[in-house]
Amino acid sequence: MPGLTPCASAAAVTEPISGSAGASAAGRSASEGRARSAARSSKPGMRTHATIRTYVLHEHVFPCQVVPFRRDDLRVSVLRVRNFRYLFAARTISFFGTNLAPIAVAFAVLGLGGSATQVGLAFAAWTLAQISTLLIGGVVADRLPRRLVMIGSDAANLCVRLLMGALLVSGHAVIWELIVLQAVGGAAVAFYSPASVGIVPETVPTPLLQQANSFMSIARYAAFPVGAAAGGALVATIGPGYALLLDGATYGTSALLLAMISLPPRATAAATNFVRELREGWQAFTEHTWVWLLTFWISLYFLITYAPFFVLGPYVAKHSLGGASAWAIVLTGEGIGSLAGGLAGLRFMPRRPMLVIGAFFTVTALQCVLLALEAPVAAIGASALLAGFAFSYGTVVWDTTLQSLVPREKLSRVSGYNWMGAMIFLPAGYAIAGPVANAIGVSTSLWIGAAWIVLSTIAVLSVPAVRNVRSVVAGRENAPPLDEAVVQEA
Template sequence: MLNYAVFQSGMDFPRRPRSHRAGRFAPFRHGRFGLFFAAYSISLFGTSMAAVALSFGVLENNGSAADLGYVNAARIVPMVLFLLGGGVVGDWLPRRWVMLTADCVRTVSQGGIAVLFAVGHAPLWALLLLAATGGLSEAFFNPALSGMIPALAPKDQLQEANGLLSLSRSATNVVGPALAGVLVAVAGAQTVLAIDAASYAISVVGLLLLRLPTPAVRQRLSMITQLREGWTIFRSHTWLWAVTVQFSLFNLIVWAPYLILGPVSAYRSYGGASAWGAIMAGYGAGSIIGGLALLGRRPARPLVVAIAATFLWAAPSACLLLAAPVAVVVVGAVCAGTASAVFNTLWSTTMQQQVPAEALSRISSYVSLGAYAAGPLGFAIAGPLAQAVGNAPVLAVGVGWQLVASAVVLALPAIRAVRQPAKLGEPISRPRPHSRSG
């Protein structure tokens, strides 16, 4: 048993009987969720635009595919290095203040990049430094966010809360990239990045206004002890670490090359930023489709559905591999976005139901560390590797790997053992004596 407690999930929420259909938007009945949803959605909108702006800002600053990979890697490296520390901090300090501080830093880092592009001189070292600062902030923001969601909605509304947050991400991923593509062409990357910095500032205001239950007094344990406790929980669930391994190799072999070779292909063959914005908007549209399809539905075996959806993550890379018309690439992105919304909602809900509330930030940090540890390597080598052997072999390996990895993980008994609780308070998986599978 862990030695301290933090936010008690749903401890002051009324629990009223309701139908699943009537409860799709139930989390909005609680003011704290609505306030957080609004502030977080605004910051997500800025972030969704910034991804397009940064890519084309680097390329238009006489950068190469390799330079773009280095900038992306610079953001992920500090995030990976400090994730475990961020998880401990998120379980130790008030999560709202951790997130608030991180958003203040991201306001400054994104604003700094906007200034560099505006003055027309953006040295690579400065971009790397500012990107790394933003990544460091994410290392603290994301674990705290994962741990705070159960304090925003009752336990029996967690899937709805996660689904609504996923829909927000999806909607911003439709509008943001498409608008960013137009704004980059008309007003330059610096304008979009300045908007992103302002969106983080608005998120800071929202977090300042948010009121959460007062956390219980926590025993001060050493960081090593806290990490050891988190690791014990993490490794005790086969489904948890197996999917984390899948995440890691997906980011290395599939997604990092796609995020590098996609903008490069758009820049060279599809007409530039507007095409890549349309592709990213397609991904967001798919996420909306997946999120809406899942609202009010609770699969009996949530991880089976989640992992089955990940086969579609290979679709955008497959379209680029075939040099398909941009409209077909958009359709591939729609498929991947649909899969992402289904997976993320079911995965987040499963973790929040299965993992003790007082350890959620640390478990989230272990998952994120595993998922993103290989990402910087993928970003760093995707561009040079494509220059050496061509885009097609790099994309082909990614497509093949994703199909095989999804099939292997789907076949694991631990994935099939995780079940949706029949009612609040029941475990979501059937315990197996003498087994560590979750």
């Protein structure tokens, strides 16, 4: 697996690392000498570890000193990694623009005389184009430099948003053009998403993967209220056309930040045809039972539990809980919980990640139960906070496990299958939640969703290949802190 992997040996001896072009014999000897010297200089009684770890970073070898381990090193070092800082800034701005756009698109369609159905078509065009193109995006992101794939995606959406904004500002826009441009933008995002998962292990050492994913999660959920509020304010003051022009600027800024990331060339296999690469990605996706089984599980969660809650929730709030303000409290709780989940990921690294994901996702049943019972708004809001925490922290743990256990050269293709599989039933879930509730009742639909997530989680965790998955990031109390050279060069 290319990238950064620790190779450890005992008794203060550094083992040779096969296939590391940048490691000369002289360099290894010097590393061993520094390690032996550090081990001899350790004071009696000091908690040290006579284990040398040499980190291979893109075919360059950086020895780590043998010094006492401090958990704080792993918690704060990720923001000292230059490439990750640029990636984090780019993703934060991208998340902001992503949450700014929907309200601008909706009011652009309505401003042209469109109906609610046409607003739905504009959103569906984006989502369906993204889902249908994810596998292509995964293949491309494994074949080409992922940074360039992300820049290309941002450039495409820059053009899409600028064109939409220009059409609206000039008064020449028609609804079908906006829907088509939405589809183009969604297809471009399908290249960005798998590449963004695959690039994280290229920018940070393996011990910092979970912290990196946690910061991404914090940015994602912090950008939701800020972006939505900014979008609403812009639409109300200067109009949807100018709001979309500003959204285009966020894509341009993201592309510029990604261009500042400096990564050495990534080793890839000889080029083959597209179908073969797609098949190899499918084999990598299915050879890990925990990957394909949890992808299928989460797709049904979106269909049976997640979509009904968010479709039926506003209806229950309007008729039984006091209206929109009650639902706003629930969504606020969800957002606060999501931020807390990202923060928790900075500190807590589970040794058995699938068990933790399953345990937390069963908690999301509580919000369905309380909504079905028409419980007090404060109780539903508290349960939504727990659900937001579970989803956010679970996503951090999932991304970290995927990035650390799936071969790097196949990671974007596996991520593409994961993204497509997880999202494939979500549009259908939104579409059928209302009709199903009309047929069997709102309360019954919510009870079914709650029961399903609990029972299905028990079934999934009964599979040994799922519950026995071990993290390679957690449990590093016996590892030395990262060398400053590793952090600065990453």
